[in-house]
Amino acid sequence: MNSASLELRGVGVRYPGAERDAVGGVDLTVAPGEFLVLLGASGSGKSTLLRTINRLVVPTAGSVVIDGQDTAARPAPELRRGIGYVIQAVGLLPHLTVGENIAIVPELLGWEKARIAARVEALLKMVRLDLSYRARLPRELSGGEQQRVGVARALAAEPPLLLMDEPFGALDAIVRSELGTEMLRIHRDLGTTIVFVTHDVDEALRLADRIAVFHDGRLLQVDAPLRLLTHPADPYVAKLTDSSDVLRRLSVMYAADAATAEIPSAVEERAQHIDARSTLRDALGLLLLAGEPLLVVADGRAIGVLRFATIAAALRG
Amino acid sequence: MSWLASHPLELAELLEQHLAIVGTALLAALIIALPLGYLAARRPAATGPIYGIFGAIYTIPSLALLALLVPVLGLGFWTAVVALAAYAQMILIRNTVAGFQGIDPAQLEAAAGLGMTRAQQLWRVELPLALPVIVGGVRIATVALIAIASVAAWINAGGLGVLFFDGIHRNDVQKIVAGSIASAALAVIADALLRGIERIVRS
Numbered sequence: 001m002n003s004a005s006l007e008l009r010g011v012g013v014r015y016p017g018a019e020r021d022a023v024g025g026v027d028l029t030v031a032p033g034e035f036l037v038l039l040g041a042s043g044s045g046k047s048t049l050l051r052t053i054n055r056l057v058v059p060t061a062g063s064v065v066i067d068g069q070d071t072a073a074r075p076a077p078e079l080r081r082g083i084g085y086v087i088q089a090v091g092l093l094p095h096l097t098v099g100e101n102i103a104i105v106p107e108l109l110g111w112e113k114a115r116i117a118a119r120v121e122a123l124l125k126m127v128r129l130d131l132s133y134r135a136r137l138p139r140e141l142s143g144g145e146q147q148r149v150g151v152a153r154a155l156a157a158e159p160p161l162l163l164m165d166e167p168f169g170a171l172d173a174i175v176r177s178e179l180g181t182e183m184l185r186i187h188r189d190l191g192t193t194i195v196f197v198t199h200d201v202d203e204a205l206r207l208a209d210r211i212a213v214f215h216d217g218r219l220l221q222v223d224a225p226l227r228l229l230t231h232p233a234d235p236y237v238a239k240l241t242d243s244s245d246v247l248r249r250l251s252v253m254y255a256a257d258a259a260t261a262e263i264p265s266a267v268e269e270r271a272q273h274i275d276a277r278s279t280l281r282d283a284l285g286l287l288l289l290a291g292e293p294l295l296v297v298a299d300g301r302a303i304g305v306l307r308f309a310t311i312a313a314a315l316r317g
Numbered sequence: 318m319s320w321l322a323s324h325p326l327e328l329a330e331l332l333e334q335h336l337a338i339v340g341t342a343l344l345a346a347l348i349i350a351l352p353l354g355y356l357a358a359r360r361p362a363a364t365g366p367i368y369g370i371f372g373a374i375y376t377i378p379s380l381a382l383l384a385l386l387v388p389v390l391g392l393g394f395w396t397a398v399v400a401l402a403a404y405a406q407m408i409l410i411r412n413t414v415a416g417f418q419g420i421d422p423a424q425l426e427a428a429a430g431l432g433m434t435r436a437q438q439l440w441r442v443e444l445p446l447a448l449p450v451i452v453g454g455v456r457i458a459t460v461a462l463i464a465i466a467s468v469a470a471w472i473n474a475g476g477l478g479v480l481f482f483d484g485i486h487r488n489d490v491q492k493i494v495a496g497s498i499a500s501a502a503l504a505v506i507a508d509a510l511l512r513g514i515e516r517i518v519r520s
Contacts, residue, residue, distance in 0.1 A: 077433060077434045089422075091421070092427070108433065
């Protein structure tokens with residue numbers, strides 16, 4: 001697995017002439033392979049903080065440490081070639097083909113032509129674009145396809161760390177959710193450490209291993225999605241996440257964790273099946289439609305059952 | 318037309334002088350306008366002064382500009398080149414600024430974020446993207462300079478303008494007509510040629 005550790009030590013940003021910090025003294029440690037989401041309203045400082053990691057913004061206080069090395073110790077272009085970067089506006093270069101866009105960082109790193117060509121092909125497959133896209137120009141692609149290329153371009157040189165700044169914010173809901181699913185799969189396959197900025201609470205809850213909530217340039221709380229909803233550390237966090245919303249809470253709880261272990265043999269015959277990775281929110285919907293009980297299935301094997309009472313018990317913790 | 322047909326050698330010489338003046342002036346003008354235009358596009362503090370100075374030069378009538386330069390630089394080729402280059406500045410700078418400012422900031426952000434150095438960003442991203450608009454400026458400037466270069470004959474720099482001044486002095490309408498046709502044809506051909514180049518760099 002190719003994944004970096006990341007440590008923010010008292011990182012602060014104050015723009016010249018500003019009265020207060022855009023980002024104030026943030027301490028945050030990201031484990032190798034973690035999917036961390038920075039969540040906050042616009043102007044909360046989350047994007048600015050993200051941009052300090054690849055030094056597009058130079059912090060005015062504190063330091064950013066990747067795999068034990070202070071990022072200020074290396075020339076910024078060299079540092080950035082080792083960090084994937086995806087932005088909301090995508091920013092594909094319009095005078096280059098899709099293939100040439102994806103090849104930018106490997107070329108900057110001086111890879112051989114054959115290796116670059118093979119890598120471009122593998123990346124198109126990874127983001128599920130047909131190989132014929134390689135010779136197309138960005139303007140011929142839909143918004144969702146362009147951002148798939150944006151993700152491929154960011155991952156081209158196999159960076160151990162990937163930064164994503166509201167990458168799906170400009171896309172419609174269906175494409176957005178589709179690309180979210182793709183990111184979870186890519187994250188699972190590659191193990192890349194990901195820092196992902198969004199203002200969309202549901203997107204954060206769905207994608208994150210842990211969520212860091214920002215407000216007015218300050219970090220309010222860092223926790224796993226469910227913990228954030230059940231134990232908001234601050235009134236703002238509770239308000240932002242609408243943590244009293246029971247359905248939202250069920251959307252970050254999973255069938256595998258709530259299912260009761262014993263399987264009555266009679267149940268197997270007639271019960272509706274549900275995948276172990278489904279959320280309890282989906283399970284509740286299915287229960288309402290199909291009736292009790294649901295048979296929870298992992299890899300084709302029944303591992304337990306779900307009833308209204310099991311879900312209620314899981315909710316009460 | 319009859320003069321053009323009966324004096325092919327003289328015409329060729331004047332044409333060559335005309336092209337030399339315009340070509341040299343354009344090259345000199347580009348060497349100055351490209352960096353200044355880039356500076357004006359990227360540093361808002363520089364935009365005002367640069368536009369102010371070259372905008373003022375642009376308003377001086379070409380004949381007056383030549384008259385002002387003769388006491389300093391004397392008569393001849395280089396004086397004409399300096400005057401034409403100064404005149405072309407405003408057109409070239411304005412288009413250079415428009416070219417660089419027309420680039421989507423997201424593309425610049427991506428280029429920097431991927432790890433391009435400043436020089437790589439300039440050569441691989443900014444210049445190729447700004448080029449069609451810059452070439453458009455070169456085209457407009459070329460057509461303008463071909464017309465204005467006619468007055469260079471007045472300070473002994475040669476060119477197609479010789480036909481105008483000779484024609485006026487000797488009351489020879491044929492020569493005046495010949496000069497007009499030749500310089501207009503040159504402008505039309507240059508315009509078509511540069512439009513072609515513009516189309517190539519745009520695609």
